[in-house]
Amino acid sequence: MPKTINVRVTTMDAELEFAIQSNTSGKQLFDQVVKTIGLREIWFFGLQYTDSKGYSTWLKLNKKVLAQDVKKETPLQFKFRAKFFPEDVSEEIIQEITLRSFYLQVKDGILSDEIYCPPETSVLLASYAIQAKYGDYNKSTHETGFLANDRLLPQRVFDQHKLSREQWEERITNWFIEHKGMPREDAMLEYLKIAQDLEMYGVNYFEIKNKKGSELWLGVDALGLNIYEKEDKMNPKIGFPWSEIRNISFHDKKFCIKPIDKKAPDFIFYAPRLRVNKRILALCMGNHELYLRRRKPDTIEVQQMKAQAREERMAKDQERSRLNVERNAREKAEKEKAELQSKLILLEEEFRRLQETLRDSQDHIAKLETQFEESERQARELEEERRILEEKRKLAEESAHLEKEEREKLEREAEEYQAAVFRKEAEMALQAEERQRLSVELAEAKRKQEEASTELIKLSQQPRELHYAENDEDDDVTANGSARIDIEMSSDADEFLPRPEESRVMHLDKANKISAQLKTLSIELAEAKDSAQETKHDEIHKENQRQGRDKYKTLRQIRQGNTKLRVDQFEMM
Numbered sequence: 001m002p003k004t005i006n007v008r009v010t011t012m013d014a015e016l017e018f019a020i021q022s023n024t025s026g027k028q029l030f031d032q033v034v035k036t037i038g039l040r041e042i043w044f045f046g047l048q049y050t051d052s053k054g055y056s057t058w059l060k061l062n063k064k065v066l067a068q069d070v071k072k073e074t075p076l077q078f079k080f081r082a083k084f085f086p087e088d089v090s091e092e093i094i095q096e097i098t099l100r101s102f103y104l105q106v107k108d109g110i111l112s113d114e115i116y117c118p119p120e121t122s123v124l125l126a127s128y129a130i131q132a133k134y135g136d137y138n139k140s141t142h143e144t145g146f147l148a149n150d151r152l153l154p155q156r157v158f159d160q161h162k163l164s165r166e167q168w169e170e171r172i173t174n175w176f177i178e179h180k181g182m183p184r185e186d187a188m189l190e191y192l193k194i195a196q197d198l199e200m201y202g203v204n205y206f207e208i209k210n211k212k213g214s215e216l217w218l219g220v221d222a223l224g225l226n227i228y229e230k231e232d233k234m235n236p237k238i239g240f241p242w243s244e245i246r247n248i249s250f251h252d253k254k255f256c257i258k259p260i261d262k263k264a265p266d267f268i269f270y271a272p273r274l275r276v277n278k279r280i281l282a283l284c285m286g287n288h289e290l291y292l293r294r295r296k297p298d299t300i301e302v303q304q305m306k307a308q309a310r311e312e313r314m315a316k317d318q319e320r321s322r323l324n325v326e327r328n329a330r331e332k333a334e335k336e337k338a339e340l341q342s343k344l345i346l347l348e349e350e351f352r353r354l355q356e357t358l359r360d361s362q363d364h365i366a367k368l369e370t371q372f373e374e375s376e377r378q379a380r381e382l383e384e385e386r387r388i389l390e391e392k393r394k395l396a397e398e399s400a401h402l403e404k405e406e407r408e409k410l411e412r413e414a415e416e417y418q419a420a421v422f423r424k425e426a427e428m429a430l431q432a433e434e435r436q437r438l439s440v441e442l443a444e445a446k447r448k449q450e451e452a453s454t455e456l457i458k459l460s461q462q463p464r465e466l467h468y469a470e471n472d473e474d475d476d477v478t479a480n481g482s483a484r485i486d487i488e489m490s491s492d493a494d495e496f497l498p499r500p501e502e503s504r505v506m507h508l509d510k511a512n513k514i515s516a517q518l519k520t521l522s523i524e525l526a527e528a529k530d531s532a533q534e535t536k537h538d539e540i541h542k543e544n545q546r547q548g549r550d551k552y553k554t555l556r557q558i559r560q561g562n563t564k565l566r567v568d569q570f571e572m573m
Contacts, residue, residue, distance in 0.1 A: 005066070006075035009033050009047065012104035017075065020065060027061040033080055040305055041098045043290065046083035049076075055275065058083060058282065081105060084286050085202030087222045087294060087501060089192040094302070094309045096185055103132070103188040106195045111154055115200045116234060116537040119157045119529075120522040123168070124514065125194060126152045127175035131187035137177045147172065160533040161525060171521065183320060193507045199234040199551050204283055206276055208255075208269040214573050218269065220283045222291065223501050225257070226558065227570055234540050235549070237573065238566050239558035240267065242291040242489070243497045248284050249486035250277040264563035267570065281485060288489050295497045361448050368441060375434065382424045389417050502559065504552045 004019040007029065016036055020029055026047070034042050047059040051069040059078065060068060070076055082105050086092035093099050107129060109115040110122070117125065130147065147169045158168070179187060195201055203219045205228075210216060217228035219236060225245070226236035240257070247258040255277050257267040271277045298306065392414050508515050544550070559566075 007065075007078065008075040009078045009080050011037065011080045012101060012108065016080075022064075022066055024065050025061065026059045026063055026065055026068070029065055029078075030059070030061055037080075037097060039095065039097050039101070041093070041095055043286075044082050044084050044086070044098065045080060045101070048079040048081050048083075057275075058279070083283075084290055085196075085222050087291075088504075089196055090189060092294070093189075093192075094305050096312075099185060099188055099192070103192055106192060106201065109201075110195060110198075111151055113154045113156055115195070115198055116541065117154065117195075117198055118522075118538075118541050119153075119161065119525050120518045121194065121198075121508075122153045122157050123171050123521060124175055124518065125191055126172045127179060128187045128191040128194075130172065130176050131179040131182055132184045132191065135184060136180045136182075137173070142173070142176075144169070156533075156535060160530055160538075161528045162530060163525075163528050175517075181324075183316075197506045197508070197551055199554075203233075205233060206271060206280055208271055210269055210571055210573060212571065212573075216269075216573060218280065220280060220287060222287055223555070224291075225284070227573070229573070231536065232540055234537060235544065235554055236558050238570050239555060240563070240566065241499060241559065242288045243499070244563055245284075245288070245489050247486065247488050248281060250281060253277065255280060259563040259567070261563040265567050267567050269570075278485075281487065284489075285487060292497070357448070361446075365446060371434075372439070379428060379432075382428050385417075385420070385424060389414070392417055501552070502556050506550050506552065509550075 002021050004021060005024075007018045007020050009016045009018065009029075014037075016033060018029065018032055030042070030047055033047070034040070034045070039045070049057055049059055049068075049070050051057045052071055053069075057069070059065065059070075065076070070078075080101075082102055085102075089099075089102065093102065106115070107125075110117045110125065129152070130150065133150075134142065144166065148165070152172060153168065158165075182190075203221045203226075206218045206220070208216055208218045215230045217230065217233055219226040219228055219233075224239055224241040226240075227238040228236050240259070244260055245257055246260045249256050249258075250271075252274055253270050253272070255269050255271055259267065271280065508518065561569075
């Protein structure tokens with residue numbers, strides 16, 4: 001049985017283990033990886049490894065894995081990475097797995113500062129990143145400190161500003177809240193649409209020299225070849241679109257590019273090592289092929305993939321709409337529940353108040369009834385005293401024949417008794433008025449008692465349990481490595497291919513609200529910035545802003561003039 005070799009392939013978010021044979025080709029291993037992760041847009045990606053000399057190299061698909069200079073270790077180590085980048089992510093990326101792979105790789109490039117991103121844009125991108133990770137902002141779960149373990153911004157941004165991590169989190173969360181309702185894949189796409197406008201996005205840089213020996217950078221990207229001065233990797237000085245390049249060849253360290261314009265001289269530069277020229281050639285071929293493919297009708301395979309992606313998106317949109325309806329219904333029910341609970345609390349407070357009022361009314365009525373009974377008793381006593389007085393008066397009249405002394409005594413008693421009766425009558429008059437007032441007050445108290453009792457009965461009849469509707473939401477091209485290679489690239493007709501990239505504008509320039517917020521944040525961050533920590537890239541970015549330059553304005557500028565003029569300009573650098 002043939003001996004197997006263990007291989008570990010690291011994607012941006014997973015580690016895959018494979019066992020290969022000694023005769024397994026690079027393509028067979030690559031096909032196994034993309035099949036495992038379900039990726040079909042294979043033309044963007046490749047397998048990267050570290051060779052025996054410590055250089056990062058792309059695995060050649062047409063050669064056996066073990067025949068290549070892969071560092072000998074167990075298991076063999078490879079990285080699954082994007083080798084070529086789309087011109088416009090919103091137009092070219094079809095599958096969600098492709099979108100996620102690009103998103104994670106570009107995000108890592110920005111956070112590690114391989115791709116320069118200004119501080120205010122870093123904050124905006126971080127808000128899309130946490131939308132992609134956590135979904136919609138939720139005040140109850142996304143409390144202060146919930147981003148404590150997340151890698152949010154480039155370390156350079158932290159170092160340059162006198163702001164705490166909590167202050168950065170607050171600024172990121174302010175934008176995060178505004179993304180409510182944005183699906184995770186849309187957040188990843190927004191991240192990439194902003195990132196692709198950064199000057200260093202998707203560019204592979206190589207150290208080169210012109211005939212004069214000046215040290216320069218060659219930038220290879222989806223749109224063509226650009227030349228940079230040694231101290232500035234953000235602003236190219238000369239550019240050649242792929243459609244202007246007829247032929248590419250190299251002999252050892254010398255690299256030669258023949259323009260389609262026959263009047264223009266060859267564009268020649270020198271790389272420090274042969275292996276660098278091989279890598280430049282491979283990247284030129286792949287990017288050139290994709291550049292031409294984008295400007296021609298889609299193949300049947302791509303048309304089918306796009307149709308399938310549209311169907312999947314439609315199904316997802318329908319499912320998302322259903323979940324949104326359920327979520328809105330649940331939120332509405334929870335709101336109604338909260339309102340009913342508040343109303344219940346108010347009703348219970350009113351219930352307690354009415355009970356207290358009823359008790360007070362009952363106590364007051366009992367007191368009034370006691371007072372009324374006492375008043376009635378006193379009235380009866382007065383009536384009895386009147387009767388006795390009348391009897392005494394009659395007795396006095398009948399005793400006229402009595403002795404004078406006896407008669408005077410009886411008259412005095414009658415007068416005293418009469419005075420007492422008069423006093424009692426005065427008191428009883430007052431008491432009669434009091435009885436009248438008590439009678440009215442008693443009637444009013446009984447009326448209030450009846451009302452309180454009626455309200456109490458109504459309240460007691462209202463259900464104390466609140467029922468509400470609940471919905472269960474399931475939230476949410478390779479060179480062969482010889483020392484001399486000559487490759488034909490474009491034909492004369494390709495010179496007139498459309499160049500839509502030259503009329504593009506920055507994605508953020510189309511979003512007025514976000515653009516205004518970025519300017520405000522930029523001013524705010526400038527006040528907290530430590531100027532001593534500024535990097536060369538910060539200075540270049542600041543100067544670009546002052547002059548009103550951006551990636552696409554620079555692109556139009558460096559492609560001005562005919563090819564001969566630009567080649568001559570390169571030679572003079």
